[in-house]
Amino acid sequence: MAHESSLLDVKGLRIGFPGHGPDLIEVVKGIDFTIGTETVALVGESGSGKSLTARALMGLVARPGQVTAERLSLAGDDLLGLSARQWQQVRGTRLSLVLQDPRYSLNPVLKIGTQVEEALVLHTRLGRRERREKVLDMLDAVGLPDPASLYHSYPHELSGGMGQRVMLAAMLINDPRLLIADEPTSALDSGLRDQMLELILRLVRQRGMALLLISHDLPLVARYCDRALVMYRGRIIDRCRATELATSSNPYTRTLWSCQPSAQTYGQALPTLDRSLIEELS
Numbered sequence: 001m002a003h004e005s006s007l008l009d010v011k012g013l014r015i016g017f018p019g020h021g022p023d024l025i026e027v028v029k030g031i032d033f034t035i036g037t038e039t040v041a042l043v044g045e046s047g048s049g050k051s052l053t054a055r056a057l058m059g060l061v062a063r064p065g066q067v068t069a070e071r072l073s074l075a076g077d078d079l080l081g082l083s084a085r086q087w088q089q090v091r092g093t094r095l096s097l098v099l100q101d102p103r104y105s106l107n108p109v110l111k112i113g114t115q116v117e118e119a120l121v122l123h124t125r126l127g128r129r130e131r132r133e134k135v136l137d138m139l140d141a142v143g144l145p146d147p148a149s150l151y152h153s154y155p156h157e158l159s160g161g162m163g164q165r166v167m168l169a170a171m172l173i174n175d176p177r178l179l180i181a182d183e184p185t186s187a188l189d190s191g192l193r194d195q196m197l198e199l200i201l202r203l204v205r206q207r208g209m210a211l212l213l214i215s216h217d218l219p220l221v222a223r224y225c226d227r228a229l230v231m232y233r234g235r236i237i238d239r240c241r242a243t244e245l246a247t248s249s250n251p252y253t254r255t256l257w258s259c260q261p262s263a264q265t266y267g268q269a270l271p272t273l274d275r276s277l278i279e280e281l282s
């Protein structure tokens, strides 16, 4: 359902890789969805195509991967056929991606301040002093203590939770319209997960942004997001309000929900997915 208010509009998105034969092996098989100013979760088993979808939205699917779509637009602007340089501009200013583990996203030899500031250096004309002010404000906004000294710290001096907050600061510094977060909390201890997600959602809502959250933690999604898209083998096979994940009429979604390991089910065998049902769906 493409409506004018949608920020991101995706239709017929396909992602394939060359196989042994002449045909591409499609791993994302023509998906449609829109995102307005809201928080949408993309859930599904490992390998269903969630991360590749996120990368395609950022123009980051590397060769030999091939991305095609009937429509891919952000706030009405066509993203199909952008040059590498144009994509870089879009990524630095209108779209941001937060990944799972800050250890792979932060550069170990650059100071925190330099890394958070980078998008401002590349994409704005702000002077040094204004940039520094903005960085300190942003570090404060993501709940990091003592921004002024943190500015001069290096990534190895931070805990994983703090590193993830620095990443978030770097991703939000240019006020993107859409934040894509791919399993942003799965490298964190369970106690920190809710905190981090609550922080992301608070900032996204305060700033009137949209969020696409990739997660396999369905109860977390149900607690925090507006809507959910359920992906299976490269297709979106269910869409519902996040609070309705547990009671969806789709058997795959219900099974995915009941497969969640939890304190209550710890040590018990997890239910298996009923493949015959799923084959009918896909």
Ligand SMILES: Nc1ncnc2c1ncn2[C@@H]1O[C@H](COP(=O)(O)OP(=O)(O)O)[C@@H](O)[C@H]1O
Pocket: 017, 027, 044, 045, 046, 047, 048, 049, 050, 051, 052, 053, 065
């Ligand atoms: N560079 C690649 N070349 C070939 N296949 C890939 C590549 N990257 C991912 N895939 C395949 O695409 C499918 C979807 O991957 P991904 O989007 O990472 O899944 P998810 O994030 O849902 O776990 C997987 O089956 C994976 O093996």
Ligand SMILES: [Mg+2]
Pocket: 050, 051, 052
């Ligand atoms: Mg993934």
